[in-house]
Amino acid sequence: MFQKLYNPTLRSQKEQRVTQDGTTTLYSKEFDECYHSTKDGALQESLQKHILPAFSLCQNKKQLTILDICYGLGYNTLTTLYYHRKNRLKSKLHIISPELDKALVQSLKEFEYPEEFSDLQDIINSLSQNFYYEDENYKIEILIGDAREQICNISTPIDIVYQDAFSPKKNPALWSKEYFTDIKSVASKDIIVTTYSSATPVRMSLYENGFLLYAPPKSSVRSGTIASLKELPLEVIDMELKKQRNPNAKAIYDKELL
Numbered sequence: 001m002f003q004k005l006y007n008p009t010l011r012s013q014k015e016q017r018v019t020q021d022g023t024t025t026l027y028s029k030e031f032d033e034c035y036h037s038t039k040d041g042a043l044q045e046s047l048q049k050h051i052l053p054a055f056s057l058c059q060n061k062k063q064l065t066i067l068d069i070c071y072g073l074g075y076n077t078l079t080t081l082y083y084h085r086k087n088r089l090k091s092k093l094h095i096i097s098p099e100l101d102k103a104l105v106q107s108l109k110e111f112e113y114p115e116e117f118s119d120l121q122d123i124i125n126s127l128s129q130n131f132y133y134e135d136e137n138y139k140i141e142i143l144i145g146d147a148r149e150q151i152c153n154i155s156t157p158i159d160i161v162y163q164d165a166f167s168p169k170k171n172p173a174l175w176s177k178e179y180f181t182d183i184k185s186v187a188s189k190d191i192i193v194t195t196y197s198s199a200t201p202v203r204m205s206l207y208e209n210g211f212l213l214y215a216p217p218k219s220s221v222r223s224g225t226i227a228s229l230k231e232l233p234l235e236v237i238d239m240e241l242k243k244q245r246n247p248n249a250k251a252i253y254d255k256e257l258l
């Protein structure tokens with residue numbers, strides 16, 4: 001449906017970049033963007049922007065289903081496992097992660113990951129080869145293909161979404177109002193969405209679906225947004241006030257991307 005937004009002929013063209021915290025990311029020629037903020041650092045961005053806020057808001061759940069949008073280099077999935085093991089958490093995790101770029105995932109068994117992931121090499125190898133890993137604590141599925149199609153096939157209610165596509169300008173089909181309608185259709189009633197984006201059109205796409213919006217707890221990485229369908233003990237982002245102050249503010253709509 002959104003083929004014209006992608007350019008598979010450039011997909012294999014990537015360059016390594018070392019980020020501020022010393023961890024390695026890639027630059028994508030197709031999207032003309034890095035997979036992580038080089039200023040925040042790949043590992044720190046993943047930990048501070050997604051994993052810490054999400055887990056602090058979901059402490060009491062015995063089973064968590066996480067939608068990692070999208071797998072990319074796998075930092076969000078792997079940092080989740082690192083954090084979960086380091087803190088000896090008892091919850092069972094099911095991680096579902098769509099990804100368009102099959103060759104990238106297949107290459108990751110050789111990727112220069114940080115020391116923190118050294119105990120995860122068996123899992124990395126399995127994901128890279130089979131797009132799947134399962135043991136008594138973790139079930140991880142990488143769904144190769146377009147996230148817009150894959151999300152509609154998910155049958156387990158999602159507790160956490162790491163919303164980590166490329167930027168809304170470069171990857172708009174994963175930030176539109178209709179995209180978040182699909183996310184809501186697979187959400188548990190207390191879903192938590194974490195994202196690095198604080199762009200008004202993204203917030204409007206969430207808000208028009210009934211999501212409540214919050215400022216993330218202060219951290220060392222750039223600000224973003226936390227969204228949920230229920231009230232959270234965080235600073236509220238008043239979207240009605242934002243709309244009054246900026247009457248031209250609008251969501252991203254699929255029909256404008258076609």
Ligand SMILES: C[S@@+](CC[C@H](N)C(=O)[O-])C[C@H]1O[C@@H](n2cnc3c(N)ncnc32)[C@H](O)[C@@H]1O
Nearest residue numbers: 070072073074075076099100146147164165166
């Ligand atoms: C910013 S990177 C994700 C970084 C990743 N979360 C990590 O921790 O390494 C965005 C990823 O989204 C993928 N992508 C973009 N559009 C997609 C789509 N429609 N469906 C599935 N994957 C998509 C890209 O191939 C890229 O790997």
